[in-house]
Amino acid sequence: MLACVLIREATTADWAAIRPFFRTIVAAGETYTYPRDPDDPTSRAMWMLDPPGRTVVAVDDDGTVLGTAKMNANHMGGAAHIATASFMVDPAHGGRGVGRALGEYAVDWARTTGFRAMQFNAVVETNTRAVALWKSLGFEIMTTLPEGFLHPTKGYVGLHIMYRRF
Structure with a gap:
């Protein structure tokens, strides 16, 4: 576990530290519904949200970026009271509690911020560490879209919609 992790607002300068593990995770094609090879401007636009969305980084004592999360309203209009979030932990720093810290x-x-609930739209069912983490933080699987995700080695697998009311 981490001795100390600080979560702070991501800055433009943080993208240089996020970009390598973002590319690695997205290119692996195991956990995100993103295209596997987005160019840098597209990647940055997908992850580095403008307000009222929020992107944060988790850093250790020496300022190393360990992971990141982006948070925003899941929908607009009459459904804007439901939040969503996405998370990435640098694989070099996995298993140290960074994902849990970002999730909390x-x-x-x-x-x-005033949201009534949080919904994750597409948690790949084979991402068992993430599913277990979200369950431990009070999320429940509302439904699973069968064969909703094409995993590079496991073939078509389900996509969970997970939800937590506040």
């Missing part, structure tokens, strides 16, 4: 932060952000 995102839930707290959504609750204190």
Whole structure:
């Protein structure tokens, strides 16, 4: 586990540290519904949200970026009271509690910002570490879209919609 992790607003300068693990995770094609080879401007636009959305980084004591999360309203209009979030942890820093710290932060952000609930739209069912983490943070699987995701080695697998009310 981490001795200390600080979660702070991501800056433009942080993209240089996020970009390598963003590309690695997206190119692997195992956990995100993103195209596997987006160019840099597209990647940055997908991840580095403008307000009222929020992108944060988790850093250790020496300022190394360990992971990142983006948070925003899941929908507009009459459904804008439901938040969503996405998370990436640098694989070099996995298993150290960074994902949990970012998840707890995102839930707290959504609750204190005034959202009534949080929904994850597409949690790949074979991403068992993420599914277990979200369940431990109070999320439940509302439904699974069968064969909703083409995994590079496991073929078509389900996509969970996960939800937590505040």
